Structures are given as structure tokens and as C-alpha cells.
Amino acid sequence: MQKGKIIREIIGKVLEPEGFVFDKEIEKWGFLKEFKNSKGEIARQTIAFYFSNYKRKLFMVISCFSGDFDSYRINRFVPGCKNDGIEYSKDEEFEKVIETYADILKQYGLDFLKKIAEPPKENDYFRQEDYNKLFQEHETLAQKFITEQQINFDCITIEDAVVLMKNMLTEKLSKPFEDCRDPFLEMAAFYECVVRKTYPCKWIMKDMKTHIICKLEIDSKLKLPIFVPNEIYLAWKNGVDQLNSLII
Known part of the structure; x- marks a missing residue:
């Protein structure tokens, strides 16, 4: 049959x-x-x-x-x-x-x-367009973040990067997500650049058929896939210390 x-x-x-x-x-x-x-x-x-x-x-x-x-x-x-x-x-x-x-x-x-098919009235979520932007423009987004924050990229570690991101999230706790969307994407791109100094890594767009996701694939001992924008979003929503999960 x-x-x-x-x-x-x-x-x-x-x-x-x-x-x-x-x-x-x-x-x-x-x-x-x-x-x-x-x-x-x-x-x-x-x-x-x-x-x-x-x-x-x-x-x-x-x-x-x-x-x-x-x-x-x-x-x-x-x-x-x-x-x-x-x-x-x-x-x-x-x-x-x-x-x-x-x-x-x-x-x-x-x-x-x-x-x-109707989307939520609130714009409190990442869109497919945001994941596309991160995947396609991550180098530009990271450089924008580094320039605007005047970061000494040669000296910064992964832990330093996470502390910086936590401090920035704290400043944005009272902001609507719409005002945070682009900074969060820039943060995610910046994080990948810092991780790349220690571990081989790359952004992956994975078609799950039901939806498409953008994740950071890190070639460490743990073979980590990290949904960095979502980790940043959840730390902004539920407590910035959740971002400690990005320290590898």
C-alpha cells in the first residue's frame, strides 16, 4: 500500500x-x-x-x-x-x-x-526575518557593536563578553522588545566573534520544516549548538544571570 x-x-x-x-x-x-x-x-x-x-x-x-x-x-x-x-x-x-x-x-x-496564522499583537518575539539578518549579516552586526561599545577586541574573553552583555541587558530591562531587537542581534553576532577566538564556530540556518532556526554551532569538546538570540531574549525576560549559560 x-x-x-x-x-x-x-x-x-x-x-x-x-x-x-x-x-x-x-x-x-x-x-x-x-x-x-x-x-x-x-x-x-x-x-x-x-x-x-x-x-x-x-x-x-x-x-x-x-x-x-x-x-x-x-x-x-x-x-x-x-x-x-x-x-x-x-x-x-x-x-x-x-x-x-x-x-x-x-x-x-x-x-x-x-x-x-494571526501573529501575537505584541511584537515581543524574533521574526524569521531577524534570523535571516543574523545569518547573512553577522559580521557587519558584530563590527557595529564593537565600534559603538568601543571594545578592545584583542583582549576580550568569552567571560568578559558575557559580563558586558549582562550589563547592557540590565540597562534595557524597562525597554520594549521592539527597541531591543536590533541590539540583541548585534549582541549575538558579537558573542560569536568572541567565541571564534577560542573555538571554531559558525552560524547555521536549519530548516525544521515547521520553521527555520538560526543557531551557533561551536566545535568545542561538548559540540555545542546554541540559540544565542533566544538565550539573550530569555535573560532579558527572566533575569540577566541566565546569560551565564553562554560562558563556555
Whole structure:
């Protein structure tokens, strides 16, 4: 039985008119749509299908990245539904399960997709555009930070850099995130430059299908991947001492 073909044909009739494309690299099989949300920001939605490891049960998971990121099974958007997937006893029933999921999408899913495509009213998050900027312009961002802060780059250590960043975060605690967005990206780029003095490292853009992330891959003994902008953001939100995690 060509299960991927069945999913593509039956679910595709519902999703492809909405701008989704079939992508077999999403979980087992799935559909992806990249679009601009109401704020004009890059957003993504996926609908993926995968199996339980323990019994004959098929799950459909809707994921959305539009400022926030979240994933939903059917019990989160179908009224009165207490099951997160659909069980079946034999392969011959698989097509019927997919047809049931197609009906769920038509009746509830399409409206739900429009609802979750709306970004948060607050701009308190990094956008895909910010990660793109960090990946593409990190050298320029780092040099801007070094120049503006009059840093003696030859002498600074990773620990020195973290202390400097903590002090700057403390000064920005009362500022709205919109005023901190660019300085935080510059901070992240600067941190990478300092780390590079000790460890080989590079920025990586990783396509998770549900969304794209920008992380710093450090070739130390621990082989660290660090989501530096997020670490800075969380330290700004929850306490600057959290930034000590960047001391390696």
C-alpha cells in the first residue's frame, strides 16, 4: 500500500487549493505552506501525518510559526474531541482514516489554520526575518557593536563578553522588545566573534520544516549548538544571570 500516495491525493484535494504543497520530508508525509502573516512577516504552517510507536494509530499534527510556534492535534481544534489520533486495525482501513482526516480539515481545520496564522499583537518575539539578518549579516552586526561599545577586541574573553552583555541587558530591562531587537542581534553576532577566538564556530540556518532556526554551532569538546538570540531574549525576560549559560 502506497500510504504517501493516498495521503497526497486525498488530503491534497483539501490543502493544495489553500496554497499548501506536499513535502514527504515532513515527518512521514505532510504539507507545507509559507506565507506572509497580517503583519507582513514570514510565517509557515505544516500538516503532518505520523504513526504511533505502540499501536495502529495515525496522528495528524498542525503546526504554525507566525510569531509564536505551536503544534496541535485534533483534540485541540475539533469540538468535543477527546482523542488525539485515529486508530485502525488493518491496512485496508488506512484510506478510510485519511478520508476522515480530510473531512476534519474541511469542517474544522481550514478555519483553524486561518485563526492560528494571526501573529501575537505584541511584537515581543524574533521574526524569521531577524534570523535571516543574523545569518547573512553577522559580521557587519558584530563590527557595529564593537565600534559603538568601543571594545578592545584583542583582549576580550568569552567571560568578559558575557559580563558586558549582562550589563547592557540590565540597562534595557524597562525597554520594549521592539527597541531591543536590533541590539540583541548585534549582541549575538558579537558573542560569536568572541567565541571564534577560542573555538571554531559558525552560524547555521536549519530548516525544521515547521520553521527555520538560526543557531551557533561551536566545535568545542561538548559540540555545542546554541540559540544565542533566544538565550539573550530569555535573560532579558527572566533575569540577566541566565546569560551565564553562554560562558563556555
